[in-house]
Amino acid sequence: MSSDDGELYLDAASTEPVGRDVIDAMLPFMTDAYANPASVHRTGKTAAQALDAARRSFAANLGARPDDVIFTSGGTESDNLAVKGIALARMERMRRAATDASSLCPRIIISAVEHPAVAESAAWLERFFGFEVVRVPVDSTARIDLEALDREVAAAPERTALVSVMLANNEVGTIQPVADVVRIAHAAGVPVHVDAVQAAGQIPIRMRDWDVDALSVSGHKFGTPKGLGALLVRSRTPIEPLLSGGGQERGLRSGTQNVAGAVGLAIALDGSIAFMREHHAELIASRDRLIRGVLDAVPQARLTGDPEHRLPGHASFIFPGVTGEALLVDLDARGIECSSGSACAVGRHEIPPTLLAMGLEPSVAKSALRLTFRRPLSDADVNRTVTAIRRSCTALGL
Numbered sequence: 001m002s003s004d005d006g007e008l009y010l011d012a013a014s015t016e017p018v019g020r021d022v023i024d025a026m027l028p029f030m031t032d033a034y035a036n037p038a039s040v041h042r043t044g045k046t047a048a049q050a051l052d053a054a055r056r057s058f059a060a061n062l063g064a065r066p067d068d069v070i071f072t073s074g075g076t077e078s079d080n081l082a083v084k085g086i087a088l089a090r091m092e093r094m095r096r097a098a099t100d101a102s103s104l105c106p107r108i109i110i111s112a113v114e115h116p117a118v119a120e121s122a123a124w125l126e127r128f129f130g131f132e133v134v135r136v137p138v139d140s141t142a143r144i145d146l147e148a149l150d151r152e153v154a155a156a157p158e159r160t161a162l163v164s165v166m167l168a169n170n171e172v173g174t175i176q177p178v179a180d181v182v183r184i185a186h187a188a189g190v191p192v193h194v195d196a197v198q199a200a201g202q203i204p205i206r207m208r209d210w211d212v213d214a215l216s217v218s219g220h221k222f223g224t225p226k227g228l229g230a231l232l233v234r235s236r237t238p239i240e241p242l243l244s245g246g247g248q249e250r251g252l253r254s255g256t257q258n259v260a261g262a263v264g265l266a267i268a269l270d271g272s273i274a275f276m277r278e279h280h281a282e283l284i285a286s287r288d289r290l291i292r293g294v295l296d297a298v299p300q301a302r303l304t305g306d307p308e309h310r311l312p313g314h315a316s317f318i319f320p321g322v323t324g325e326a327l328l329v330d331l332d333a334r335g336i337e338c339s340s341g342s343a344c345a346v347g348r349h350e351i352p353p354t355l356l357a358m359g360l361e362p363s364v365a366k367s368a369l370r371l372t373f374r375r376p377l378s379d380a381d382v383n384r385t386v387t388a389i390r391r392s393c394t395a396l397g398l
Helices: 020-026 042-060 075-097 116-129 146-155 178-187 259-297 324-333 353-357 379-395
Strands: 069-072 107-111 132-136 160-166 192-195 214-218 229-233 314-318 368-372
Touching (some): 042 259, 069 259, 075 214, 116 132, 116 192, 146 178, 178 192, 259 379, 324 379
Parallel strands (some): 107 160
Antiparallel strands (some): 314 368
16 A cells, blocks of 8 residues: 555545455456457357356345346446436326326435436436436534434425435545334335445445345445446346446346456456455544544544445545645645545535535635545554644645
């Protein structure tokens, strides 16, 4: 992650490097066993067997079944397929059951802090299909308001197509009470999609134990090449495909499967989970040392997100009086690579929307800083980071 004189990379929530073991596992399926897994010849069968094995391993590590797994190009596609596909399928069922389909106004419920892949998919449904988008508020730590969710679901369950909630927030690291969300939604007969992009490989995920209907994952967050992901969706869940073609992946994601990518996903997730089990407590301890160090070194700093229910390698702050952009530039010059929040703003520096939903003023929210890591920080790394933040804040007049 770093050397004494090199850059210290604290932006794992944006992306992770690809492990050598993942590259080695993928390579044969781009060179020797390169055949189409739908082909009936020997090499095609070899590819198909590797695809099936990857699907089984991937599902097992997420508490799902192999036939739940639909391989995609990443978290954005998985979120789009879940939100749009389930909502459209449910809308069609509602219209068939309605006595006056012209007056039906389907609804989709999301939290106020969803990733743009979910929030923009909901907005697309509103724009083109007339959906009502209900945004459930969160508290000051970015935890969803369960009472508000309960009220919204109960208000019109017959018109509610889907509830979509992220498992862990990308900007402040808060972990949502997914089991409670599922309980509330399912009591009204409404399916639940969970965006687990930030959580996969960091905290245990038990899709079927939680009774989740669909779950999105992105591989580059836990060490695969970019452009790989999956949507886990149970066969009981009505869903329409967004791509038309040859009917691969249960007819939900047409296109010749990326066998090498599926193998890479399985290997990387398995390795990430094994590492998590061995080093989880150590990772949390180093995160907490970092948080304490920053708060002690910069009295104006404030921790953002839930102090207890948060990702193990996620420390996020606001520094009222400076801008996050200036802080990032200064820290980069000091060898600390980090971010201000979401990594999906196409290079723009924007105020993290989660902080606004948490009730912070824009002038305060724009001072956000996010430090994320998948491996425990050494004491030297913590000290180096704290010192750099203190010096940067001083240099910027805080």
